[in-house]
Amino acid sequence: MLGELINPYYLQVSSFILINIILAVSIYITLGTGQLSLGHAGFMSIGAYTTAILTLNYNMPLVLGVIIAAIVTGIVGTLIGIPALRLQGVYLAIATLGFGEVVRVLFINWDGLTNGAIGLSGIPHLGREIFNLSKSMGIEPDMFGLKNNQFISLAVFFVLLIITISVIWFFVRQNNSRIGRAFSAIKMDEEASEAMGINITYYKVLAFGQGAMLAGFAGALYAHLMAYISPSDFDYHRAVEILIFSIFGGSEVIWGSIFGAVFLSAMPEFLRFINEYRFMIYGALLVLMMAFRPQGIIDVNMMNRFKRLMPKKRGEKKHGTGNKEDQ
Amino acid sequence: MVLEIKKISKNFGGIQALTDVSFSVEEGEILGLIGPNGAGKTTMFNMITAMYPPSSGVISFVGNPLSNLKPHQITEKGICRTFQNIRLFSDLTVRENVMVGNHCRLKTNVMQSVLRTKAQKAEEARVLATSDEILEVVGLANDKETIAKNLSYGAQRRLEIARALASRPKLILLDEPAAGMNEKETNDLFNLIKKIQTLNITVLLIEHDMPLVMRVCSRIIVLNFGKKIAEGTPSSIQNNKEVIEAYLGVEEEDELA
Amino acid sequence: MLIEQLINGLTLGSIYVIVALGYTLVFGVLNVVNMGHGEIFMFGAFMGVVVTNILGWPLYIAFVVAIVVTGILGYFLETFALRPLRGKEGVSHLAPLISTIGVSIFLENVAHHFFGSGNQPFRTSLSELKFVLGSTTVYYVQIIIFVIAILLMFGLTFWLSKTKAGKALRASAENLAVASLLGVNTKRTITQTVIIASAMGGIAGILVGIAFNSVNPQMGLSFGLKGLAIIILGGLGNVRGAMVGGLILGMAETFIVAYGDSGYRDAVAFIAIIVILIVRPQGIFGTATTGRKG
Ligand SMILES: Nc1ncnc2c1ncn2[C@@H]1O[C@H](COP(=O)(O)OP(=O)(O)OP(=O)(O)O)[C@@H](O)[C@H]1O
Ligand SMILES: [Mg+2]
Numbered sequence: 001m002l003g004e005l006i007n008p009y010y011l012q013v014s015s016f017i018l019i020n021i022i023l024a025v026s027i028y029i030t031l032g033t034g035q036l037s038l039g040h041a042g043f044m045s046i047g048a049y050t051t052a053i054l055t056l057n058y059n060m061p062l063v064l065g066v067i068i069a070a071i072v073t074g075i076v077g078t079l080i081g082i083p084a085l086r087l088q089g090v091y092l093a094i095a096t097l098g099f100g101e102v103v104r105v106l107f108i109n110w111d112g113l114t115n116g117a118i119g120l121s122g123i124p125h126l127g128r129e130i131f132n133l134s135k136s137m138g139i140e141p142d143m144f145g146l147k148n149n150q151f152i153s154l155a156v157f158f159v160l161l162i163i164t165i166s167v168i169w170f171f172v173r174q175n176n177s178r179i180g181r182a183f184s185a186i187k188m189d190e191e192a193s194e195a196m197g198i199n200i201t202y203y204k205v206l207a208f209g210q211g212a213m214l215a216g217f218a219g220a221l222y223a224h225l226m227a228y229i230s231p232s233d234f235d236y237h238r239a240v241e242i243l244i245f246s247i248f249g250g251s252e253v254i255w256g257s258i259f260g261a262v263f264l265s266a267m268p269e270f271l272r273f274i275n276e277y278r279f280m281i282y283g284a285l286l287v288l289m290m291a292f293r294p295q296g297i298i299d300v301n302m303m304n305r306f307k308r309l310m311p312k313k314r315g316e317k318k319h320g321t322g323n324k325e326d327q
Numbered sequence: 328m329v330l331e332i333k334k335i336s337k338n339f340g341g342i343q344a345l346t347d348v349s350f351s352v353e354e355g356e357i358l359g360l361i362g363p364n365g366a367g368k369t370t371m372f373n374m375i376t377a378m379y380p381p382s383s384g385v386i387s388f389v390g391n392p393l394s395n396l397k398p399h400q401i402t403e404k405g406i407c408r409t410f411q412n413i414r415l416f417s418d419l420t421v422r423e424n425v426m427v428g429n430h431c432r433l434k435t436n437v438m439q440s441v442l443r444t445k446a447q448k449a450e451e452a453r454v455l456a457t458s459d460e461i462l463e464v465v466g467l468a469n470d471k472e473t474i475a476k477n478l479s480y481g482a483q484r485r486l487e488i489a490r491a492l493a494s495r496p497k498l499i500l501l502d503e504p505a506a507g508m509n510e511k512e513t514n515d516l517f518n519l520i521k522k523i524q525t526l527n528i529t530v531l532l533i534e535h536d537m538p539l540v541m542r543v544c545s546r547i548i549v550l551n552f553g554k555k556i557a558e559g560t561p562s563s564i565q566n567n568k569e570v571i572e573a574y575l576g577v578e579e580e581d582e583l584a
Numbered sequence: 585m586l587i588e589q590l591i592n593g594l595t596l597g598s599i600y601v602i603v604a605l606g607y608t609l610v611f612g613v614l615n616v617v618n619m620g621h622g623e624i625f626m627f628g629a630f631m632g633v634v635v636t637n638i639l640g641w642p643l644y645i646a647f648v649v650a651i652v653v654t655g656i657l658g659y660f661l662e663t664f665a666l667r668p669l670r671g672k673e674g675v676s677h678l679a680p681l682i683s684t685i686g687v688s689i690f691l692e693n694v695a696h697h698f699f700g701s702g703n704q705p706f707r708t709s710l711s712e713l714k715f716v717l718g719s720t721t722v723y724y725v726q727i728i729i730f731v732i733a734i735l736l737m738f739g740l741t742f743w744l745s746k747t748k749a750g751k752a753l754r755a756s757a758e759n760l761a762v763a764s765l766l767g768v769n770t771k772r773t774i775t776q777t778v779i780i781a782s783a784m785g786g787i788a789g790i791l792v793g794i795a796f797n798s799v800n801p802q803m804g805l806s807f808g809l810k811g812l813a814i815i816i817l818g819g820l821g822n823v824r825g826a827m828v829g830g831l832i833l834g835m836a837e838t839f840i841v842a843y844g845d846s847g848y849r850d851a852v853a854f855i856a857i858i859v860i861l862i863v864r865p866q867g868i869f870g871t872a873t874t875g876r877k878g
Pocket of ligand 2: 369
């Protein structure tokens with residue numbers, strides 16, 4: 001009976017939604033210090049290609065490939081974040097957009113390693129790996145009354161779910177600390193923050209590096225979920241898509257960005273005809289949001305109201321940023 | 328001597344905001360820095376807190392020159408300021424603003440914060456206690472959860488002071504804290520400044536409210552057109568001819584305008 | 585060979601200049617980087633395809649149609665994406681950037697929808713006409729593009745410095761608030777500016793269509809990014825800077841293709857801006873600004 005309920009297609013869609021949530025969190029972190037990055041597609045591609053090349057060419061285990069991919073992207077992000085510090089607003093946006101394009105051009109032209117515009121295929125599939133692993137541990141799909149593909153999709157979904165929850169947990173906790181307070185102070189007034197003793201250089205680079213690393217991590221997972229990547233997966237459209245998750249859902253609170261990712265990636269599944277017009281809708285949404293609700297659908301006020309409706313759990317109160325997510 | 332200003336000049340692309348200004352701030356005193364609009368008072372604060380580098384001159388804090396430091400390092404050393412045109416973190420609560428002020432006295436890093444280690448929890452508890460204490464001092468204990476931008480003007484000015492106090496300064500720089508305050512609020516401010524003095528914090532005060540300055544300051548420096556024109560006790564300043572002329576000149580201009 | 589490359593570089597550079605001037609004009613007056621400009625330019629190019637190829641009408645009509653259509657698009661962009669954000673309390677300085685990104689994505693996908701993703705040809709006999717000078721072949725189109733670019737440069741400079749509307753523009757560029765105090769109708773001035781900038785994009789679109797004989801929905805992005813690179817090279821809002829920056833980029837790209845690796849052509853602009861932003865964030869011709877603190 002479990003077997004009838006599980007539809008691999010929906011699980012697969014849900015898995016992609018989880019990756020989009022990680023991407024939304026990655027841009028949320030960077031935006032959280034007032035830095036607008038249009039380079040997140042570039043970071044994502046660095047993560048994806050790193051793990052793809054490591055696992056394909058060097059037979060590296062998938063887990064190790066993903067971890068190294070995240071670290072490499074984090075380092076690249078930090079290296080970009082340092083000069084990016086000197087750039088304000090518009091300049092930073094354009095420079096990161098440029099960065100993304102340079103990365104894409106690089107991957108297109110670096111034929112020997114990346115197979116150029118055609119891309120890399122046959123990347124070890126996350127589901128396959130899990131399947132083989134559980135088989136070697138003596139766990140078989142039919143023990144749960146599942147077909148192989150059902151088992152694989154379900155396992156992938158749960159693994160990604162655990163990863164995504166951990167990521168959210170990490171950043172919610174970070175937000176509710178000295179670090180998170182520094183982030184939101186910097187977003188509101190950089191100079192005043194500096195005058196109040198916050199090392200803005202450190203925190204802005206930290207946020208930029210964390211955002212990049214997370215985007216690279218998501219990119220690596222994406223590669224192992226798709227098993228095929230090409231430079232066109234990581235173009236300007238992707239960068240804008242990542243941005244719109246957060247802008248639409250809400251860039252003030254992490255839950256807003258997460259909501260944005262879930263809503264915008266699930267929408268085309270419910271409204272089929274939308275897929276064709278998806279980017280037109282995204283474009284119109286950006287214009288409308290800026291005009292009518294620049295903070296996004298879910299903002300601090302809404303979170304506070306929501307919290308008041310919830311019964312108080314503990315007497316303890318935590319003070320992080322303006323958005324106390326985990327109370 | 329807490330702070331020593333030696334021959335500081337500042338030129339903003341042609342505008343000479345400060346010219347060879349020297350003075351010193353003694354431990355424990357409340358020193359007034361006054362002068363007509365545009366005299367260069369705020370610019371002097373910007374020099375001390377390293378918001379801009381001076382064109383020439385040296386500033387030393389407890390005997391050490393402050394050159395080549397960043398603003399946050401100045402704060403760590405023990406100098407903190409308020410802003411003339413209130414610059415609170417307007418979407419944070421009152422308490423969170425003060426907690427941000429305490430930032431440079433805290434040590435926990437990313438991993439400790441995420442893992443909520445014992446040290447981190449203890450530190451967070453300390454921050455909360457410190458902030459509540461300071462809010463008590465400035466009289467905002469009842470507004471802890473208020474969003475900063477919803478405070479009254481006078482309360483916002485007091486929150487600016489609280490936020491600066493949270494960095495545990497040896498020297499606090501107040502830029503027109505009484506601006507926009509009514510008589511009662513100004514009176515409370517007088518008491519607050521006196522209280523700050525009893526906390527062993529030296530005060531450098533920019534203020535246009537002359538009665539307050541004369542009452543609260545033990546010594547006064549007067550700037551006009553970027554130059555120091557007088558220095559002395561309130562009574563000597565009140566009777567200084569050059570100072571009176573500087574202020575009268577401004578009043579005449581005001582009448583003309 | 586070298587001379588031919590120089591001419592090619594000059595042609596490409598001239599086109600870039602026209603695209604960049606559109607950005608510069610809007611930034612100079614509104615302090616906004618209009619991320620939708622590249623797509624408006626692309627629409628201009630498609631109008632050329634529609635007029636010359638689909639309808640089979642003469643080229644000059646293509647110019648007229650492109651100017652009108654892109655002007656209207658500019659008007660819509662100002663009305664929907666920029667005006668609602670102006671003077672509103674608490675609007676981040678990134679808001680207009682984000683809303684014009686919205687416009688760019690929207691327009692690109694509209695073009696995609698109507699014209700498909702492939703390359704569309706231009707049908708004009710003009711692109712074949714050429715003459716040989718010694719050992720170099722020169723196309724008339726190249727001369728026309730260069731001349732139009734120069735005319736637009738001078739026209740714009742003249743318009744900015746001499747005419748009444750130009751004065752209003754400069755007044756609003758220097759300070760929108762002051763301009764409205766002085767009685768300059770800022771709303772009209774701003775709208776006119778965006779329309780003119782967009783129409784210039786339309787002209788550039790037609791010129792690109794003639795020069796390369798291929799038009800697609802993605803070209804808005806690629807040319808737009810180059811335009812952005814140029815205004816950063818030249819300093820935001822700086823007309824002279826945009827001209828020099830455009831010509832430099834055109835030359836650099838042409839020579840990369842001729843003597844280096846053509847695959848990296850599109851990276852030149854961005855490596856240049858990243859370097860410029862790090863070394864001299866105000867651009868080659870820009871002046872550093874300081875904000876007031878206190
Ligand atoms: N960042 C800056 N760029 C250019 N000029 C500046 C800058 N900051 C201050 N000035 C100029 O320096 C001079 C002194 O300004 P300052 O703000 O220090 O005066 P003030 O004494 O604080 O005046 P007020 O009492 O009005 O606050 C003024 O002429 C001002 O215009
Ligand atoms: Mg001042």
